[in-house]
Amino acid sequence: MTKEKPSLTADKTPSIYPAKTKMQVTLIFFVIIGIYLFSMYWTQREMVGGIGGALGNMYVVIEKFFPPNFAVLPAIWEPMAQTIQMAILATTVSAILTVPLALLSAQNVTTFKPLYYLTRTFLNILRTIPDLVLAVLFVGLFGIGLFPGILALIVFSLGILAKLISETIESVDMNPMEAMRASGGNTLQVIWYALVPQVAPQFASLVLYVFEINIRASVVLGLVGAGGIGLILNQQLGFYNYPNAMAIIILIFVVVIVIEFISNKIREALL
Amino acid sequence: MIEFKDVSLVYPNGTQGLKNINVKINDGEFVVIVGLSGAGKSTFIRSINRLVTPTSGSLLIDNEDILSYHGKNLRKLRTKTGMIFQNYNLVKRSNVLKNVLAGRLGHTGTLRSILNLYKKEDIGLAYESLKRVNIEEKLYNRADELSGGQQQRVSIARVLTQQPNYILADEPVASLDPPTSHQVMTYLKKINKEDNITTIVNLHFIDMAMEYADRIIGMRAGEVVFDGPVSEVSEQTFEEIYGRSIREDDLRGGANKS
Amino acid sequence: MENYSLPPKPKNSLWKKIKTIVITLLVIGLYVWTFTGIDIEWSRVIERALNNFQRVIPKLLSPDWSATSEVALAMLETVFIAFAGSLMAAILAVPIAFLAANNMMGKYLSVIGKWILSAVRAFPDIILAILFVVAVGPNAFAGVLAIAIGSTGMLGKMFSEIIESIDMDIVEAMQANGANRIQILFYAVMPQIIPEFLSYAIYRFEVDIRASSILGIVGAGGIGTMIIFASNNRNWNEMGTILLAIIIVVTIIDFASARIRRKIV
Incomplete structure (x- = not known):
């Protein structure tokens, strides 16, 4: 097949896309590039030596971190264990607290609209606050230690977990629930007999997923004084003891990967 | 005895579900309600146990x-009123016994039922019910391991465990093949006769209605357009109820009595 | 109803029983370990709480409006950090995603790509921020880099899953037409993946807004810097303003992002 040059002049050839779409896409593209360039300018304005100097500096700095000093490992093992324990405890508590909240924010269970919207809004606001901000607040309230850290993890994961579980509840098969109601079961019985068996596996899987999130969050809580390995990391960085800090970072890295691997395997087996 | 006195139902979206229904159903009757889909059969049946409210x-x-x-x-x-559904409505992940015991929920305290502390009599009753529909050997199987016909038998057992005075069945055979359909209807009929439980079944298959019913109620557009013993029903009656001539798919077929 | 007895339950296999016992013991062990390891000085916590609640809570609830402009500026910087970081990540993630998708560049490269992505994901954002603060100094650009790298891990994974789910028949049809690899990329692959790529990139921007609002805690710019100052100075009125700013901005961006994403896909 030979290609004939269209005999029409260029402005008369039909375009693949309508002109309006083309305009819109071009406009959005330039707006995004514009914001991007401005963001880059803004974020770099306080940087000494500009981006070239900084990136050149990076190599020198990274060299300071190496080789990591693994001799500190025995000393940091205990705070690491404590970090994991914080995550376990927080996940357990929020898994329990999430049950009533998830039920209240599931449209097919809570048919009383104002209550449903109230719980939804509460959870939405809860989810806007980052974990470390919660930790800062709780440290302010309860003083430095494990307790504010655990509390921050509980509140933080509660928002995520309740939302995910309420979505699972909203997607269940409603037929058995109707059958239970037709045979005279009360609300609690209907939930226990028709709903719980349907959501139990997903519930377990989502709790594990949130546990993974909590592990990541718990390793950094110490940066603001809320217990765990992050506290030691912060100290070492404060003393400019970079090889020690690197050893801690590598330990965190390994622990996160191992726990995620195990959790993934369990979740695959569950579903 | 069930008595509809001038019952109407308008859904919130304005659809008229039932229109001035006047019907009296005596104890022990086996009534089949026929009509096209959307005629109000389901609304009629669900009014009796108030899943919808006239x-x-x-x-x-x-x-x-x-x-x-x-x-x-x-x-x-x-x-007091047991219900059987088109889609069986079993909890698929629970085992058969637990599904059947759910029929006792209304008779059991909340705490007892949540801790699975059923009375021995209740468990015995559940097993007895499963035996009556010949599916006792599947006791510990999960509901989703059973075929459609088996699941519907389990749901009949669930209703039996409830020891109701009335059984409502909403299109119980619509999802089943012809032989299984007849099996399920035979069980319903048997229970109706043996226990003298008033039974109301929605069907849209003419031949099945004729075979199992004592009495037929025909519905169209939310109104009762026919009500009489099966002996008075002819093909013409159905044509009147349906408002059109009878077609192949109005018949279930496979009427070899099991 | 004289028969109250049930037939015996079918016996579970020995293997299954052992498995149940082992799992139960493991879970119990884990909790024993947890509860023995965590010791909270309850008396101190309660004492602190009693002292602090009255001092902190009312102040949090009466934000310091005089700090509004300063907070707004810091929040804007947070949005800039998140925006620049997300966009960088969205671009960086594309080639890595093609590498990691098992229907594009071959098996071995796919495995390597997936390993790189999960390694990157294992670093919490804030740890990356610490590293970049040391490298480029305590400023907002360190935050941009931390967000960019952190998001690349997640976006790369999402993108590669999208690429793996495309309809390969169209690719085959193009090959049958005699199109070359680049042409196939632009005509068969891109149209299928672009809407979902955009959708995930925008979603990631939502996540990054939250992430970048805490980077200042380690010196990487944005509103987090103010959080640390306010907390060190026990200036809870200002903390109230900051919290309010975060809640409002995050809510608006979540809402806008959800609408845009619904439009795209």
Whole structure:
């Protein structure tokens, strides 16, 4: 097949896309590039030596971190264990607290609209606050230690977990629930007999997923004084003891990967 | 005895579900309600156990108007009326015994039922019910391991465990093949005769209605357009109820009695 | 109803029983370990709480409006950090995603790509921020880099899953036409993946807004810097303003992002 040059002049050839779409896409593209360039300018304005100097500096700095000093490992093992324990405890508590909240924010269970919207809004606001901000607040309230850290993890994961579980509840098969109601079961019985068996596996899987999130969050809580390995990391960085800090970072890295691997395997087996 | 007195139901979106229904169903009858889909059969049946609530008229069950019921009264009414659904409505991940025991929920305290502390009699009753529909060997199987016909038999057992005075069946065979359909209908009929339980079944298959019913109620557009014993029903009656001539898919077929 | 007895339950296999016992013991062990390891000085916590609640809570609830402009500026910087970081990540993630998708560049490269992505994901954002603060100094650009790298891990994974789910028949049809690899990329692959790529990139921007609002805690710019100052100075009125700013901005961006994403896909 030979290609004939269209005999029409260029402005008369039909375009693949309508002109309006083309305009819109071009406009959005330039707006995004514009914001991007401005963001880059803004974020770099306080940087000494500009981006070239900084990136050149990076190599020198990274060299300071190496080789990591693994001799500190025995000393940091205990705070690491404590970090994991914080995550376990927080996940357990929020898994329990999430049950009533998830039920209240599931449209097919809570048919009383104002209550449903109230719980939804509460959870939405809860989810806007980052974990470390919660930790800062709780440290302010309860003083430095494990307790504010655990509390921050509980509140933080509660928002995520309740939302995910309420979505699972909203997607269940409603037929058995109707059958239970037709045979005279009360609300609690209907939930226990028709709903719980349907959501139990997903519930377990989502709790594990949130546990993974909590592990990541718990390793950094110490940066603001809320217990765990992050506290030691912060100290070492404060003393400019970079090889020690690197050893801690590598330990965190390994622990996160191992726990995620195990959790993934369990979740695959569950579903 | 169930008595509809001038019962109407308008859904919130304005659809008229039932229109001035006046029907009296005596104890021990086996009534089949026929009509096209959307004729109001389901609404009729669901009014009896108040899964839907009529908007006017009065509905008497054992001489009590149930339309004012709520809370405890309502649950008590529902324990008296067992219901069988088109899609069996079993909890798929629970085992057969647990599904059947769910029929006792209305008779069991909340705490007891949540801790699985059923009375020995209840468990015995559940097993007995499973035996009556010949599926006792699947006792510990998960519901989703059973075929459609088996699941519907389990749901009949669930209703039996409830020891109801009335059984409501909403298109119980619509998802089943012809031989299984006849099997399920035969069980329903047998239970109706042996236990003298008033049974109301929605069907859209003409031949099945004729074979199993004592009495047929025909519905169209929310109204009762025919009500009489099966002996008075002819093909022409159905044509009147359906408002069109009878077609192949109005028949289930496979009427070799099992 | 004289028969109250049930037939015996079918016996579970020995293997299954052992498995149940082992799992139960493991879970119990884990909790024993947890509860023995965590010791909270309850008396101190309660004492602190009693002292602090009255001092902190009312102040949090009466934000310091005089700090509004300063907070707004810091929040804007947070949005800039998140925006620049997300966009960088969205671009960086594309080639890595093609590498990691098992229907594009071959098996071995796919495995390597997936390993790189999960390694990157294992670093919490804030740890990356610490590293970049040391490298490029305590400023907002360190935050941009931390967000960019952190998001690349997640976006790369999402993108590669999208690429793996495309309809390969169209690719085959193009090959049959005699199109070359680049042409196939632009005509068969891109149209299928672009809407979902955009959708995930925008979603990631939502996540990054939250992430970048805490980077200042380690010196990487944005509103987090103010959080640390306010907390060190026990200036809870200002903390109230900051919290309010975060809640409002995050809510608006979540809402806008959800609408845009619904439009795209």
